Each structure stands twice: as C-alpha cells, then as structure tokens.
Amino acid sequence: MPTPVITANNLVKKYKEFAAVNGISFEVAPGESFGLLGPNGAGKSTTMRMVGAVSTRTEGDLSILGLDPNRYGPEIRSQLGVVPQADNLDAELRVRDNLIVYGRYFGLPTARVRKRADELLEFAQLEDKAKAKVDDLSGGMKRRLTIARALINDPRILLLDEPTTGLDPQARHILWDRLFRLKEQGTTLVLTTHYMDEAEQLCDRLVVVDKGTIMAEGSPASLIREYSSREVLEVRFGSEKNASVAEELGGIGERVEVLPDRILVYSDDGEAELSRIAERGLHPITSLVRRSSLEDVFLRLTGRSLIE
Amino acid sequence: MTAATSAQVSDSRRALDGAVKPRRFGAWYVAEHRFRVMRSYLQTLIVTAFGYPLLYLFAMGVGLGSLVDQTQGQQGVEGVSYLAFVAPALLCTAAVTVASEEFTYPVMLGFKWNPTFFGMNAAPIAPGQIIDGIVISVTARLLLASSLYYVIMLIFGAVPSALGWVAILVGTLGGLAFGVPVMTYVATLEQDTGQIAMLMRFVLLPMTLFSGTFFPLASMPPYLQWIGWISPLWHSTELSRVFTYGSAEPLWLTVVHILYLGALFVVFWMWARRIAARRLNK
Numbered sequence: 025m026p027t028p029v030i031t032a033n034n035l036v037k038k039y040k041e042f043a044a045v046n047g048i049s050f051e052v053a054p055g056e057s058f059g060l061l062g063p064n065g066a067g068k069s070t071t072m073r074m075v076g077a078v079s080t081r082t083e084g085d086l087s088i089l090g091l092d093p094n095r096y097g098p099e100i101r102s103q104l105g106v107v108p109q110a111d112n113l114d115a116e117l118r119v120r121d122n123l124i125v126y127g128r129y130f131g132l133p134t135a136r137v138r139k140r141a142d143e144l145l146e147f148a149q150l151e152d153k154a155k156a157k158v159d160d161l162s163g164g165m166k167r168r169l170t171i172a173r174a175l176i177n178d179p180r181i182l183l184l185d186e187p188t189t190g191l192d193p194q195a196r197h198i199l200w201d202r203l204f205r206l207k208e209q210g211t212t213l214v215l216t217t218h219y220m221d222e223a224e225q226l227c228d229r230l231v232v233v234d235k236g237t238i239m240a241e242g243s244p245a246s247l248i249r250e251y252s253s254r255e256v257l258e259v260r261f262g263s264e265k266n267a268s269v270a271e272e273l274g275g276i277g278e279r280v281e282v283l284p285d286r287i288l289v290y291s292d293d294g295e296a297e298l299s300r301i302a303e304r305g306l307h308p309i310t311s312l313v314r315r316s317s318l319e320d321v322f323l324r325l326t327g328r329s330l331i332e
Numbered sequence: 333m334t335a336a337t338s339a340q341v342s343d344s345r346r347a348l349d350g351a352v353k354p355r356r357f358g359a360w361y362v363a364e365h366r367f368r369v370m371r372s373y374l375q376t377l378i379v380t381a382f383g384y385p386l387l388y389l390f391a392m393g394v395g396l397g398s399l400v401d402q403t404q405g406q407q408g409v410e411g412v413s414y415l416a417f418v419a420p421a422l423l424c425t426a427a428v429t430v431a432s433e434e435f436t437y438p439v440m441l442g443f444k445w446n447p448t449f450f451g452m453n454a455a456p457i458a459p460g461q462i463i464d465g466i467v468i469s470v471t472a473r474l475l476l477a478s479s480l481y482y483v484i485m486l487i488f489g490a491v492p493s494a495l496g497w498v499a500i501l502v503g504t505l506g507g508l509a510f511g512v513p514v515m516t517y518v519a520t521l522e523q524d525t526g527q528i529a530m531l532m533r534f535v536l537l538p539m540t541l542f543s544g545t546f547f548p549l550a551s552m553p554p555y556l557q558w559i560g561w562i563s564p565l566w567h568s569t570e571l572s573r574v575f576t577y578g579s580a581e582p583l584w585l586t587v588v589h590i591l592y593l594g595a596l597f598v599v600f601w602m603w604a605r606r607i608a609a610r611r612l613n614k
Contacts, residue, residue: 029343078453079614089343098358098456102350103343106454112447116369125368128361129455131353177350177455180343 029054029089029181029212030075036083037070044070046236047084052181057213059227061220061318063328067236068216069109072185075214077101089180102130105174109185111166113158119169120145120154127176137176144172148202164195171202182206184215188222200225220318232318232325239325244318251324252316253278257294259301259308260286269306276300281323290320354456362457362465363472365448366438370473381477384429385484388422389415392546393490410548412492412577419490420499420572421545423481427503428565430477431511432536434470436528439518443611450612459612460605463515467601470511471504478503485576492577499572506568509596510539516604519611539563544570567592 028051037045045067052058060068073079074086077093077100086093088100114122120141127137145151148168153161161169167187174182187203188196203226207213217223223230224244232239232247240247257277261269263285270282277289277297291297294313301308322328354361370377397414409417442449442462449462478500485491491499514531521527542552542559543566549557560566571589573579 073614076454078450078612089347091344091347096347096351098351098354098458099347101454102354102456103347104454108450108454110447112451114365114369114448114451115446116372116441121368125365126451126455128364129354129358129452129457130350131357131361131456180346 026053027090028052030058030214031087032071032075032084033086034084035071035074035081035086037067037074037079038082043082043236045074048231048233048236048238049084050231050238050241052212052214054180054212055210057207057226057228058215059223059230060214060216060233061218061223061227061230061322062216062233063218063322066233068233069185071233072183072214072216076104076106076183102177103180105171105177105179105182107167107170107174107182107184107187109189111170113166113169113173115158117158118154119150119156119158119161122158122169123173123176126173130177132177140176144175147175147205148172149198162195164191164198167191167195167199168202171199175206179211181212181214184213186216186218188217188219196222220322223318230318232322234322234326240321247318247321248316250321252320253290254292254316255290255294256314256316256320257289257291257297258286258310258312258314259289259298260310261306261308272304272306273301279324288320288323290316351456355458358457358461359464359468362452362462363468364465365452366466366469367472369438370469377473381480382484384426385422385481388426389419389484389488389490392418392422393488396546410573410577410579415488415490416492416577417573418546419485419488420496420503420576421543421569423478423485423499423503424506424565424568424572425540425545426481427474427478427507427568428510428536428540430474431470431507432514432532434473435466435511435515436518436531439466439515440521440524440528443519444522444524449608453612459608462612463519463601463605463608466515467508467512471508474504474507475500478507490576493575495578496576498575502568502572502575505590505593505597506564506571509564509568509593512597512604513600516600516607519604519607539565564593564596 030052033049035045035048036043048071060071062068070079074081075088077088077097080094089103091100093100114125117125123141123144124134124137127140128134145154148171150165150169150172153165158166188199191199203213207226213226215226227244229243231241240251242250266287267282270280270287273280273287273289277291279290281288289297298311298313393415397418400414401408406413408414452462453459482497482500518528538559542556543563544560545565549560549566567589570579570581571586574581574586
C-alpha cells in the first residue's frame with residue numbers, strides 16, 4: 025500500500041466524560057474512496073472534524089498528508105475540501121460569489137479563482153444559476169454548490185459528511201454521479217453515511233462505526249461475504265405474529281433476525297428457504313428475496329438497524 | 333527515499349506552501365468577505381452615512397442649538413455654541429451606533445444563523461483571524477462614516493479648531509471600544525432570545541443619553557455621573573471635543589480617555605479571539 029494520506033491511530037475525542045470517538049484507527053490511501061458507515065451519533069462527524077483539522081483530538085495519533093493537525097491546522101486545511109453535514113453556504117452572497125470568496129480564503133489570486141469558479145459551476149451543473157441567490161436553490165443544488173466550493177482549491181482529500189442526507193432519490197443520483205467522476209479522476213474521498221446503498225456505491229473500503237468504535241473494516245463486498253449470507257429472505261406475518269412465528273422457524277436458514285415488522289432469514293438460497301417455510305404450513309403475508317446489503321452487516325454486528 | 337515517501341513529502345510540501353498566504357493574510361480575506369457583504373447593502377450604508385449627520389446636525393445643532401444659544405448666549409455651553417458642543421458628540425454617537433450594528437448581527441449570523449465562520453475555519457482561516465477580519469472591516473466602515481460625518485460638520489461650521497479632524501480617529505476608536513466588547517459578548521451567545529435587542533435598548537440608548545452627549549455630564553445629578561465614567565461614548569465624546577474646539581480639561585484626563593478606550597478595545601479583542609477559538613473547535 026502506498027504511503028497513506030490519512031493515518032489515525034487510537035483516536036479519542038471526549039466531551040467531558042463522554043467519549044464520542046473511543047479509540048478509532050484507520051488508514052486512507054491516496055486516491056482511495058473511504059467510508060465511515062454507522063448510525064447517527066456513532067462518532068462519524070466527530071471523526072471527520074478531527075480529520076478536517078478543526079477539532080482537537082483528546083488522545084491518539086493523527087497524521088494528515090504527513091502532518092499533525094495540532095500543529096499544522098491551516099497547512100492541512102489548505103489541501104482539504106470539506107462538505108459539512110449542514111450547509112454553511114453564504115446566504116448573503118450569490119452562487120458564483122460563494123465560490124470566489126471561498127477561494128480567497130485559501131489565498132488564491134482572484135483571477136484564478138474566477139476561472140476555477142466557472143469550471144466548477146459547470147461541473148456542478150449550476151452554470152445557469154451563477155447569479156442566483158443561495159436561498160433560491162433546491163436542496164440538491166445547494167449540496168452540489170457546497171461540493172463545488174470544496175473543490176475550489178483542488179484539494180488532495182475531499183471530506184464529505186453525510187453528503188446526500190435529506191435529498192430526494194433523483195438528487196442523490198445526480199450527486200453520486202458527480203462524486204463518482206471525482207473518484208475516477210483520482211481524488212481521495214472520505215465520506216460518512218448512514219445509507220448502506222451510498223456506501224456500496226461510493227466506497228472502495230469502509231469501516232462500520234458504532235458508539236465511537238470500529239466494528240468491522242473491509243470492502244462492501246467482503247464485509248457482506250464475511251458477516252452475512254448471499255441472499256436474504258424477508259417474510260412478514262403481521263406485526264402481532266412475527267415473534268411467535270419466528271419460534272417455529274428453527275433449522276431454517278443460516279440465521280434468523282426478528283425485526284418488529286418482519287423476519288429476515290439469511291441463506292444462500294432465499295427461494296429454497298421460502299418453500300421450506302411453506303412446507304411447515306406457515307404462510308407469510310408478503311415475502312421478498314434480495315441480496316444481502318451492508319444494512320444486514322450492521323444488523324449482524326450491532327443487533328440494531330442503521331436507521332432507527 | 334522510496335517513491336511512496338517522496339509522494340508524501342510533496343504532499344506535506346504542498347500543504348506547507350499552501351498555508352503561507354492564509355497564515356499571513358487570513359484576516360484580510362475575512363475582511364474582504366465582509367466588504368463584499370456590505371456591498372449588498374451599500375445603498376443603506378450611504379443613505380445612513382449622509383442622512384444621520386444631516387438630520388441630527390439640523391435637529392440638534394441648528395434647531396435645538398438656536399434655542400439653547402438664545403438662553404445661554406453664543407458661547408453658552410463650555411465656551412462655544414451649542415452646535416459646536418453637540419457636533420463631536422453626535423459624530424461619536426453615530427460611530428457607536430454603526431459599531432453596534434456591525435458587531436452584533438453579523439457575528440451572530442456567522443456563528444449560528446448562517447454559520448459561515450465554520451466554513452472559513454474549514455478553509456485555512458484560523459478562528460482568531462475571523463475576529464481580526466471583522467475588526468478590520470468595521471474599522472474601515474467606522475473611518476469612512478466618521479470622515480463623512482466630519483465633512484458635514486465642516487459644512488455646518490461646527491468645528492472651530494484646525495485639529496478637528498482628529499475626531500474622525502477618536503470616533504472610530506470610540507466605536508471599537510464599545511463595539512468590540514459587544515462582539516465578545518455576542519460571540520458567547522448560543523441563542524439570541526432577545527439579548528441583542530435588550531443590549532440596544534438598555535445599554536446603547538441610555539449610554540447615548542447619559543454620556544454628556546446633549547448636555548455636559550457635570551450638569552447631571554452626581555449619582556448618575558458614573559454612567560458617563562464607564563461609558564466609552566463619554567470618553568470618546570470628551571476626547572473629540574478636545575480636538576474640535578479645544579475643550580478645557582486636565583491633560584491626565586485626556587490620557588485617561590485614550591487609555592480607557594484603547595484598553596477596552598484591545599482587551600476585549602483578544603478575549604473575542606479566544607472565545608472564537610473555543611467555539612469553532614468542537
């Protein structure tokens with residue numbers, strides 16, 4: 025593996041007694057697309073702020089581009105692009121001016137920033153919105169503008185905190201497409217998400233984070249292989265009956281999970297399990313066979329769903 | 333050296349180079365941002381910068397002044413006309429008013445309502461530089477507003493002394509000595525549940541009334557004079573009077589004015605930098 029651009033070793037962040045991040049270690053290689061997957065409150069955003077050199081770690085070692093953020097905050101930040109969870113675009117400035125002003129914070133010459141701003145407006149598909157007010161943009165456009173703004177300094181690493189949370193499906197796909205292009209161009213992406221489909225789409229490698237610690241690490245496919253079966257059979261017997269029916273499913277599938285609204289049967293052949301259930305005289309209201317996803321990995325690791 | 337480590341060295345090198353300008357000029361970039369924003373309400377800025385002095389000098393200096401001069405005589409207030417007495421005080425009051433606008437809502441906005449300060453800090457700008465940038469931009473606006481005020485005072489014939497122009501600097505310093513502590517306070521606010529409005533009503537307004545603005549402090553009952561003594565506005569008003577009409581006061585008092593105003597400004601400025609650093613580093 026080439027020299028990592030980010031090395032975190034036993035990273036801890038405490039707020040008084042509470043440890044939001046409790047001993048996280050990972051490395052990110054140049055050009056890699058790395059994800060932190062976990063539910064809300066897992067410590068992903070806190071980790072991102074430490075990596076973004078705006079939050080001082082309580083314990084552990086952290087090196088970004090070979091530099092310690094405690095000492096070289098502005099230096100590190102000069103090479104980062106940051107897309108925060110909550111948009112902090114400047115509502116007092118128009119779309120294009122947001123990019124220009126932001127570029128000036130990096131000390132870039134105005135002429136160069138103007139040119140770059142126009143390129144990025146094109147990249148973000150916002151050319152015709154250059155003079156619009158930020159507040160008049162849709163949620164997806166705002167997020168694309170935030171990404172464009174984060175790219176104004178040609179960053180070595182792009183940090184994205186929950187990039188598509190709150191967006192409708194179409195806006196999410198447009199955004200994923202833009203991020204995928206960046207990935208193809210070799211930009212190192214680090215993103216947090218609680219959407220497993222997002223992690224599967226964008227991440228080469230990810231860590232599953234819960235309660236401030238790492239539960240598992242690997243590529244989406246390898247995590248699914250390791251912690252789940254190939255297929256999942258979802259059966260619904262009605263919320264009153266799921267739990268009692270589950271007791272009669274002994275010997276079916278590799279593993280069974282009972283959720284409030286449905287039962288998940290893990291197996292390499294979902295259809296076969298469904299016929300075996302029917303042979304026992306049990307007839308679900310609905311049934312569905314699907315591929316395993318990171319959601320299942322998370323459920324297996326923590327006993328909880330990602331989105332609660 | 334292997335290829336991999338040399339790649340990292342070049343990354344670190346790039347980072348070290350990339351922060352040279354922001355470390356040196358970051359505060360100016362923040363000020364540049366403030367100027368761009370001010371440009372969006374430029375019309376209001378210009379109208380108030382011309383309108384206030386005209387209105388106040390007419391109403392107070394000429395209108396009320398003719399009445400005062402009738403009963404007190406042409407040199408009835410501290411040896412000069414009421415217009416000459418009240419004009420430097422009005423300049424200082426205008427500066428304090430401008431400062432109280434620029435150091436409150438834009439600060440609350442940047443930390444909370446539209447958290448652009450967090451965006452600046454995610455770029456290479458340090459928290460202290462954000463505070464510095466605000467101070468720079470407001471100082472510029474204060475200088476401009478006070479200069480305009482002074483020019484209009486000249487047109488009204490309200491400045492007997494040739495040293496009167498120093499009042500521009502005094503007014504600016506007075507604005508900072510009041511506004512920067514206000515900014516420090518606002519920077520600590522997690523929510524604005526009316527504190528800023530209270531500040532305007534119960535600090536700024538009484539301060540303008542009891543700072544020797546419209547009548548000498550000495551003509552107030554002694555138990556109210558302390559308001560003047562702690563009020564940065566009283567100190568800047570008295571100091572500017574020294575320059576606009578050579579108001580007679582002991583030298584030590586003039587020195588006290590300067591030191592008091594300077595100390596308020598600098599101490600709270602440094603304090604605000606620390607608060608910003610704590611607030612942005614979460």
